[in-house]
Amino acid sequence: MDYPIKKSEEEWKAELGPERYRILRGKGTEMPHSGKYNLDFEKGTYCCGACGEPLFESSSKFNSSCGWPSFDESIPGKVEYIKDSTHGMLRTEILCATCGSHLGHVFDDGPTETGTRYCVNSLSVDLKK
Numbered sequence: 001m002d003y004p005i006k007k008s009e010e011e012w013k014a015e016l017g018p019e020r021y022r023i024l025r026g027k028g029t030e031m032p033h034s035g036k037y038n039l040d041f042e043k044g045t046y047c048c049g050a051c052g053e054p055l056f057e058s059s060s061k062f063n064s065s066c067g068w069p070s071f072d073e074s075i076p077g078k079v080e081y082i083k084d085s086t087h088g089m090l091r092t093e094i095l096c097a098t099c100g101s102h103l104g105h106v107f108d109d110g111p112t113e114t115g116t117r118y119c120v121n122s123l124s125v126d127l128k129k
Contacts, residue, residue, distance in 0.1 A: 035122025
């Protein structure tokens with residue numbers, strides 16, 4: 001996909017640092033229950049950790065007990081959905097629609113009226129209060 005924000009992988013690596021780069025650009029995953037935003041419920045907007053684009057409102061965040069921050073909806077048009085069949089599973093990967101950075105995965109097992117659970121790495125986002 002052609003993203004509005006384009007940088008070389010070397011630029012991303014220098015800007016993000018090793019761990020954020022591994023998650024956002026290398027499609028990595030944090031250890032469960034280790035992320036800064038897992039149990040944080042402050043008000044604000046969760047923005048892409050790579051480009052700063054708003055992705056999720058704090059009003060859509062809930063405690064799923066899965067070990068990663070969970071949201072029941074994204075800001076319309078801000079998340080891209082990609083079929084992911086890695087690790088012997090069929091899932092839907094979520095990417096920032098502005099820069100193509102990996103955020104996590106989305107599942108249809110959410111407990112709210114949307115039925116959706118966006119499972120996001122804390123290092124993939126920054127909370128703007």
